[in-house]
Amino acid sequence: MTWPSWRDWLFSLKAFAAAMLALYIALACGLPRPYWAMTAVYVVANPLSGATVSKAFDRAFGTLLGAAGGVLLVSLFNGAPELLMLAIALWTGSFLYIALHGRTPRNYVFMLAGYTLPLLVLPGVDAPETIFELAVARSEEIILGILAAAIIGTTIFPRSLRSVVDGRIGAWLGDAGGWAREILLARGADPAAPVARQRLAADIAPLSALISQLSHDAGTRDIKPHVLELRGRFLFLLPLLSALADRMHALRLELGAFPPGLQALTERIAAWIGTPVEAADAAEPDRLRAGLAALPGPADGPLWTKLVWTSLVSRLSELIDLWEDCLTLRGRIGRQGAPQRWRPQLRHRPVVGEELHHDRGRMALAVASTVLATFLAGLLWIWSGWADGANAVAFVAIACCFFGGLDRPAPSMKFMLVWSAIAYAFTSLYLFVVLPRIQDFELLVLVLAPPFLLVGALIPRPELSLLTLLLAVNLAGDLGLQGRYSAEFASYTEGGIAIMAGLLFALVWTLVTRPFGEEWAARRLMRSGWADLAALASGARPFDHRALVSRTLDRLGQLMPRLAAMASPSPAALEGLAELRAGYNIIALQRDRRALPPEARAAIDATLRGVADFFGRCAADGERGAAPEALRGDIDRALRAVFALEEAGPRQAALDALVGLRRSLFPGVPGPAGPGFRHRDGDRPALASLAAE
Incomplete structure (x- = not known):
């Protein structure tokens, strides 16, 4: 690993300055938990000023949403701890489900709203009358931290996107x-x-x-x-x-x-x-x-x-x-200030699509696992009467939300458990050896600088993002800096045990309920692609070029990293782009068949039924076999029927689509020959349209 660059150190210095500014203001204003403001800085910190501002908005909205939900649920289920626990678990799972639909950092809003509520509500559930003040304080401190990070990130040596x-x-x-x-x-x-x-x-x-x-980002x-x-x-x-x-x-x-x-x-x-x-x-x-x-x-x-x-x-x-x-x-x-208007060369149809592929089965499994884990951990805490067990339940929800979208959450949960324990042990040295000797804020800044500057300098590295986030947030949160020193070793130790117990429960629960990995997710992606093509060919799904390319390439983008992680991926999974081409041609045939005479239309309908049957069997069996020879015969008969037509427009478009479909399904087979495939005098094919891939 190379030493951090000067840009990394500059970013770390800015993040530390923002954290100390937020901490100072929180202490000066007498907020009950100033360390929350400090923690928020490192949660949203990013070397790019636009990304920092974006995440700051998301964190503010997610925190307010979670805090409002906490006030609502406590007021509704006060005096019924089991029902409150069920409501908290369902809240967490519902927002995780919404978050899993995102492909951008914007889904962080909903993930944060999901785990903010148990983190806010559970430690203070014994005093429900204070929940509103606690929610307000949490919101104030979080917003203070993200404002400090955003202001310093955008005004002091900002780095544009x-x-x-x-x-x-x-x-x-x-x-x-x-x-x-x-x-x-x-x-x-x-x-x-x-x-x-x-x-x-x-x-x-x-x-x-x-x-x-x-x-x-203004730039x-x-x-x-x-x-x-x-x-x-x-x-x-x-x-x-x-x-x-x-x-x-x-x-x-x-x-x-x-x-x-x-x-x-x-x-x-x-x-x-x-x-x-x-x-x-x-x-x-x-x-x-x-x-x-x-x-x-x-x-x-x-x-x-x-x-x-x-x-x-x-x-x-x-x-x-x-x-x-x-x-x-x-x-x-x-170029800065580039003009907005331009004349594209590729103009004959739009190429931008926004439809994504969502594996709702996997998402439902992740949500169900999170809801059950949070609820069962909550019941164990309620029935045990363990005072600090609330933190354990909160960290069960945090771990399940944070890693719920992964194919194999357990390794990341184990990583979180190990490094949270290391950070907790390291923080204890500061808390019980160093901080008792600190008398003023300036000296506090000096003693906090070494670990936070080092961790901050590693935040820009994507491969270390989880580690640096865990270290920065745990160091800031575990220190629990407040207006006066009040740390107690027994209380600190019991709090650490609760956190580790929650993470261990989430790890064991995930190993039992989600033992699947990349291969299972890859198979589901492939099967959904085949089911998509079967639905297109049968006419069960509306055909839209933009939706097809966006959805299929999004599915392919999800599949490729999983194939890289597999020891021996299926050969059928290695040519997803050929199936995308097949989808283009299915759409073209569905579109143009209506303009053809009955005989040609019947031949194309037979071809589409064969394609639907083939991909339907692939989806049902979970394996992509060779396309049947009978389907090639259907395509060749459709080609003969369309060749025989005189009309140029729909005839040429259907020919293009049939050629593309035959090539995508039978790439190693020579073209058809024999009667009906001879070139007629004056029959000069026009350029193929882009739809016929």
Whole structure:
């Protein structure tokens, strides 16, 4: 591990200054628990000023929501401890369920509201008449802490999100450009998308999280529309590259070798994509488009080969448009005061979708586990009569909320248990050896500086985020700094035992009720994808391109990290982009079948029924097998029926979709031949639409 940089030390100094400012004001105002203000600073502290402000708003709202809920529940169930405990458990589980629907830091509001209530209510449940004053004090101290963090973070050497966003975009474009060049230079050798490349879907999630914080950063408000547009194009670039690799492979399969003229042009496109932005020739995209338009297709051969050629040329044209849009948007994002209006090259349909995939079965299991753990721990506390057991129950709720969204919460809970114990032991040295000798605030600041500055300097490192959060919050909270020194060793020890008991209960409970891991979650993701395609093909789900690409790529983004953690992932899980292409073509067929004559429409309906049956069986069995030969026969019969039509518009769109569907389901099988697939005089296929992936 490298030593923290000067930026890390500067951030740590700012966070410590904000914590000491909040503590000083809380002490001066006579607030009952000043250490809550200090703790709040480290909870919201972030090297990026916009992220600090965003989290400060979220924490303030979550705290107020939890405090209001605490006052309400205590007033309703005063005198009925079991019912109160059940209400607290249901409150915690309900807000966890809402939080699990989020993919951005905004879900922190609901998670915080969920565990703030038991943390606030349970220690003071024996004195219900004080709950309102306690809720007000908690809110005041938390808001004081987050205001101190936000003010210092935005006024003293603020660090804007702009450079971070630009860096994330540059890294993603670099990886995506590397994959595009591999495809273009491979000459159709291997259409499969490696796991490392499909993992680009997961890399979009951090950018989505940053987008939610742009409005809170004065230096990035002007670029948010551009970042949203760019994110949409990122989402669409992945299936486009997958389709491009597939069409190049299909053409090589039909012709036996890649055409030299097309090879030269793909090499030029690859060179353009690999050119640094600052050295790029602005006229090169237009020259590449002209080269594509002048490229002669195969003069002779089956119509299938001509359709594959046309589809490939369409994909290359769309890649040029999409990549030029990405470069234009990135340039505008990197410039301060960039104009808002711009003219995209890819204009024929929207590419931004917001629909996400939620595994509500997993979410329900996490919520049920949290509710039962909190309720049962509460009943054990009530029936035992243990005075400090309230803290144990509160930490059960905190641990279950914090790690409820993980596939395997137990390792993180064990980590929390171990490091909370270490922090508690370390704090005892300060509390009973150092602090009794402190007489003024200035000396207190000096003795607190070494541990907090060291921990603060490590907060910017993502791999240490959980450790640093645990250390900072436990050090600040366990010290329990107040207006006068009143620490008692017996009380401190019993409080520590209660915290460890709560974390241990949550760990054991989770090991028993949630023994699953990444493989189980990955299988559920794959099955939901197959069920989605079956519903599209059967007509049970409304078809929407934007929803399909957003939902499927979100599912793929969740799947890729889990596959990386698995020892031997299923081969069926390694080509999620092919299934996305299948979904595009199913939607196109559902849309265009109505405009076709009865015979062709009947053939397409038979194909869609076969697709629905196939993916339905995959979802039911939990395994993706080979598509049946009968389904290939259905697709070929539909192709023959559509080939026989005279109308150009719906005929060409249906042909494009059938070609794409056949390629996604039978990538290694040559195209159909025989009667009905001969090229007719004057029958020149138009460029394939973007829907036909």
